[in-house]
Amino acid sequence: MKMIICLAALIAVALAAPLDEPNVATVLRYDNDNVGVEGYKYGFDTSDGISRDEQGELVDVGTDEESIQVRGSFSYTGPDGVIYNVVYTAGKDGFVPVGEHIPKA
Incomplete structure (x- = not known):
């Protein structure tokens, strides 16, 4: 019986121990220019090294081909400690990323 009480106490202490806080x-x-007419622009930087900037604009306005064309970039630090940078466009040609770490077609 003493063994069960000791085991239960040990488990209770282990469960009550504070957990490591995740990186927050x-x-x-944070910049945001989005009035909802003809386009937008936004960007942010965070304390963990993530950065992003993007802007979009309407193209071929008033035609059957009207769409939004997006240009942007983002960067982050990978698990290997390397900073990865990506520049991209998105629109009629789809999403087109460019970065040193992205394989070329």
Whole structure:
């Protein structure tokens, strides 16, 4: 019986131990220009090294081919400690990313 009580107490202590806090990033910069007419622009930087900037605009306005064309970039630090940068466009030709780490077709 003493063994069960000791085991239960040990389990209770282990479960009550504080868990490590996950890495929580804070926003260092946030810009947003989105009035909902003809396009948008936004960007942010976080304390964990993530950065993103993007802008989009309507093209071929008033035609059957009207669409939005997007240009942007983002960067982050990978698990290997390397900073990865990606520049991209998105629109009629689909999503087209460019980065040193992205294989070429």
